[in-house]
Amino acid sequence: MMAQSRPIPGSTGEILTCLPSPYVPHGATGLLYLPRMIAKCRYVKKHGELPKSYRKNYKRGLDRFLSMHLGVEPAQIEEAVHSSADEAELDAKLRALLPEDVRAAKWNRELVQKGMTEAGREFLAEALTNMGCTDRIGEIISVPDLIEFDEGRIE
Numbered sequence: 001m002m003a004q005s006r007p008i009p010g011s012t013g014e015i016l017t018c019l020p021s022p023y024v025p026h027g028a029t030g031l032l033y034l035p036r037m038i039a040k041c042r043y044v045k046k047h048g049e050l051p052k053s054y055r056k057n058y059k060r061g062l063d064r065f066l067s068m069h070l071g072v073e074p075a076q077i078e079e080a081v082h083s084s085a086d087e088a089e090l091d092a093k094l095r096a097l098l099p100e101d102v103r104a105a106k107w108n109r110e111l112v113q114k115g116m117t118e119a120g121r122e123f124l125a126e127a128l129t130n131m132g133c134t135d136r137i138g139e140i141i142s143v144p145d146l147i148e149f150d151e152g153r154i155e
Contacts, residue, residue, distance in 0.1 A: 004155070007131040012150050013053020016043065021153055022062065022111065022144040028091045030104035032111050033144070037063050037074075038090070041081035062114065062143065069107045070098050114143040 019039045026034035040058060043050055050058050057063065059074035067074045080097055084090035115124050125137045127146055140149050148154045 005133040005135050007133060007150055012131060014051035015151055016051065016054060017151060018043070019151070021151075022147050025104075025108075028094065029098065029102045030108070031066070031102055032104075032108045033062055033066055037066060037077060038081050041078045044078070045082045062111070065110075065114070066107065069110070070102060072097055111144060112142060115146065116142060 020035045022033045022036050024035045025032050026038075040050060040054065040063070044058070049055060059067075059078065063074050063077075067077060076097055077094075080090060080093040084093055114120065120143070121141075124140060124143070124146055125134075128134060128136050128140060131150070133140075133149075136149070140146050140154070145154060
């Protein structure tokens, strides 16, 4: 049996191993991906900007999809993160900003299925091809899985 491919080093740019998995739920809301978006906001606050490989999707991509689901702008979440001294203050600001019912189950289901449409499958195939991993097409079946694969959490 041949070993499965791994992304060509550098093919997607710098990898931030400090970001949590998109599958980690936010403690106060249960929303998947929110801890990752918060971590990106904190990285920007600390370093001024994200590495180029992450910049193109900051406050866009899954960040924007989550914000749209919640009925807020990504910049509002970023501001809450940047202006909070600690986790308790951030949770309080998010409770005030976000709807009372964040419909976590609906978002979480949508998130894990991102990339499963025909257009999504084409996007994943193109990304995997660019990473030198055409043998993984059909195995990496969602955008969160692509993130996991790119950041080394899927072998």
